[in-house]
Amino acid sequence: MNRSPLDWALRLAVVAVVAFLVLPAVVVVIAGFNDRAILTFPPQAFSLKWFERALTYDDFRHGFRNGLIVMLWASSIALTVGAAFAYALHRYDFALKHVLESVLMSSLIIPHFTIGLGLLMLASQMGFGRTFAVVVFCHVVIVLPFVIRSVYISLQNLDQRLELAAASLGAPPWKVLVTIVLPLLAPGLISGWLFAAILSFNEFTGSLFVTSQATQTLPVAMYNYVREYADPTLAALSAIYIVITATLLTVANFYLGLGKVLNVDHAH
Amino acid sequence: MSALSDRPFLRLFVSPAALIAVGFSAAVIAILQFSLRAYIPGELEPGGFSLGNFAQMGKPIYARAFLDTLLICIETALITLVLAYPLAFMLVRAKSRVLKSALLVTAVTPLFLGEVVRTYSWIIVLGNSGFVNSVLLNLGLIDRPLQMMFTTFGVVVALVHVTLPVMVIMLSAAISHIDQGYEKAAASLGASPARTFLTVTLPLSMPGIIAGVTTAFAWTFSAFATPQLIGGGQVNTISTLVYQLGFASFNFPFAAALSLAGLAFTIIVLALFKRATRPLEQLGGQA
Numbered sequence: 189m190n191r192s193p194l195d196w197a198l199r200l201a202v203v204a205v206v207a208f209l210v211l212p213a214v215v216v217v218i219a220g221f222n223d224r225a226i227l228t229f230p231p232q233a234f235s236l237k238w239f240e241r242a243l244t245y246d247d248f249r250h251g252f253r254n255g256l257i258v259m260l261w262a263s264s265i266a267l268t269v270g271a272a273f274a275y276a277l278h279r280y281d282f283a284l285k286h287v288l289e290s291v292l293m294s295s296l297i298i299p300h301f302t303i304g305l306g307l308l309m310l311a312s313q314m315g316f317g318r319t320f321a322v323v324v325f326c327h328v329v330i331v332l333p334f335v336i337r338s339v340y341i342s343l344q345n346l347d348q349r350l351e352l353a354a355a356s357l358g359a360p361p362w363k364v365l366v367t368i369v370l371p372l373l374a375p376g377l378i379s380g381w382l383f384a385a386i387l388s389f390n391e392f393t394g395s396l397f398v399t400s401q402a403t404q405t406l407p408v409a410m411y412n413y414v415r416e417y418a419d420p421t422l423a424a425l426s427a428i429y430i431v432i433t434a435t436l437l438t439v440a441n442f443y444l445g446l447g448k449v450l451n452v453d454h455a456h
Numbered sequence: 457m458s459a460l461s462d463r464p465f466l467r468l469f470v471s472p473a474a475l476i477a478v479g480f481s482a483a484v485i486a487i488l489q490f491s492l493r494a495y496i497p498g499e500l501e502p503g504g505f506s507l508g509n510f511a512q513m514g515k516p517i518y519a520r521a522f523l524d525t526l527l528i529c530i531e532t533a534l535i536t537l538v539l540a541y542p543l544a545f546m547l548v549r550a551k552s553r554v555l556k557s558a559l560l561v562t563a564v565t566p567l568f569l570g571e572v573v574r575t576y577s578w579i580i581v582l583g584n585s586g587f588v589n590s591v592l593l594n595l596g597l598i599d600r601p602l603q604m605m606f607t608t609f610g611v612v613v614a615l616v617h618v619t620l621p622v623m624v625i626m627l628s629a630a631i632s633h634i635d636q637g638y639e640k641a642a643a644s645l646g647a648s649p650a651r652t653f654l655t656v657t658l659p660l661s662m663p664g665i666i667a668g669v670t671t672a673f674a675w676t677f678s679a680f681a682t683p684q685l686i687g688g689g690q691v692n693t694i695s696t697l698v699y700q701l702g703f704a705s706f707n708f709p710f711a712a713a714l715s716l717a718g719l720a721f722t723i724i725v726l727a728l729f730k731r732a733t734r735p736l737e738q739l740g741g742q743a
Binding site (some may be wrong): 192194195198199201202205206208209210211212213215216219230268269270272273275276279280282288291292295296297298299300301302303305306307309310313325328329332361362365383386387389390391392393396397407410411414415422423426429430433434437438441442446447450 | 463464465466468469470472473474476477479480481482483484486487489490539540542543545546556557559560561562563564565566568569570571572573574576577578579580581586587590617620625628629649650653670671674677678679680681685694695698699702708711712715716718719722723726
């Protein structure tokens with residue numbers, strides 16, 4: 189193969205950028221095994237004690253449980269609402285279609301601290317306080333655009349003739365929906381749900397505003413920890429986070445083809 | 457019945473989304489309401505109607521924060537663009553499926569780690585006894601640690617890491633839509649690879665560049681944990697000031713006014729950007 193200098197420059201650039209992307213993850217994982225209580229690099233001796241502390245620390249355990257509850261509600265609501273809306277968006281014209289779309293997609297652009305602050309104020313005006321319902325609603329608003337986008341892209345790739353065929357053979361609309369559309373949309377639905385779940389579980393800024401001590405999620409507990417302690421507990425927890433997230437995404441990519449879902453992969 | 461069956465499920469499918477849009481809009485309206493109320497020190501309930509919150513924003517500290525935030529957002533978006541392009545290009549054009557998947561997962565994973573884990577990781581990389589400083593000290597390149605924590609530089613480095621994945625996704629989407637026939641045509645007419653890239657590929661990927669820069673800008677503006685923890689009070693952005701006003705001073709009316717001003721500021725900057733890049737976007741659209 190005869191490679192041009194431009195090709196080599198491209199390869200070099202990609203290697204450098206990948207190194208930049210991966211560096212903090214590698215460093216934080218190594219730091220998690222540091223034996224000493226002060227963060228120094230490189231570690232002089234290794235130990236697993238920070239992993240033990242990360243897994244037994246009360247605030248993290250509560251945060252994990254709260255985060256899981258919020259994540260399950262928020263991602264399931266976002267999936268149902270978002271998928272239905274994406275379907276209507278793709279297939280129909282209706283009153284206020286573009287207004288509704290802009291409002292729902294605007295949480296991609298509106299700062300999360302603004303969303304959190306607004307919901308906190310709305311909740312206090314309505315006498316809700318910082319309950320789980322408010323946290324879940326905040327997360328639904330934040331992750332909804334990702335579900336809508338992911339399902340919408342899957343709808344674009346769907347061959348509508350299959351539905352027409354089923355309909356012309358006498359299948360009522362709900363039967364077409366359940367037996368044709370839903371199965372064909374499955375990869376988009378699953379990855380939309382997965383995105384929503386991961387993003388909700390890790391959402392920090394919005395959560396910081398709408399959670400209280402009783403409802404705080406894991407990222408909020410982690411943030412409070414960094415502000416109080418400087419030991420490597422959080423490095424250990426981050427290491428666990430990184431391994432789980434990377435594994436989930438690799439599996440998702442293998443089974444669902446993330447490239448198609450993210451619209452970055454097109455066969456010409 | 458026939459009018460209904462033209463669009464089955466329409467009402468059922470749109471109503472829940474409309475409900476969420478209404479709640480979300482109500483939250484934004486709540487901010488507007490609070491921003492127009494007076495702050496009574498020591499009281500959580502705001503006072504009567506007042507424009508005082510917006511008048512206070514003329515103070516130098518807030519003007520400065522707007523300027524600093526703007527600069528941080530622009531720097532971050534541009535550096536991210538330059539770093540993301542080669543990765544996105546390789547991601548789309550690589551022949552090997554394994555390489556493609558590896559690049560995609562590497563590029564996308566940080567997006568899902570959340571701001572706290574990423575920011576914390578960068579504290580260990582940039583800290584005075586962190587990774588970069590210990591490597592440089594051990595190599596004898598420096599004799600005392602470089603100060604990277606609590607600086608705008610440190611904040612921008614970590615923010616670039618935050619916005620890189622979404623930029624890669626948006627650029628890849630645009631690059632994957634480019635018909636490679638145009639590039640082959642340019643090459644067969646004698647254009648060098650560099651020239652083909654600059655005059656064909658780059659202009660055709662302009663919609664992705666514009667979408668990516670817009671999103672990177674908005675996300676940087678939205679970032680809170682990174683400027684708060686890495687900036688450590690030395691770097692004030694709108695997000696850190698809103699939080700301090702709300703949760704340290706309990707001055708919610710002013711916090712509301714400031715975040716509203718921040719929102720207006722983002723929208724104006726992005727609208728200007730959109731306007732300025734319209735001719736460039738059409739460059740991509742015509743193909």
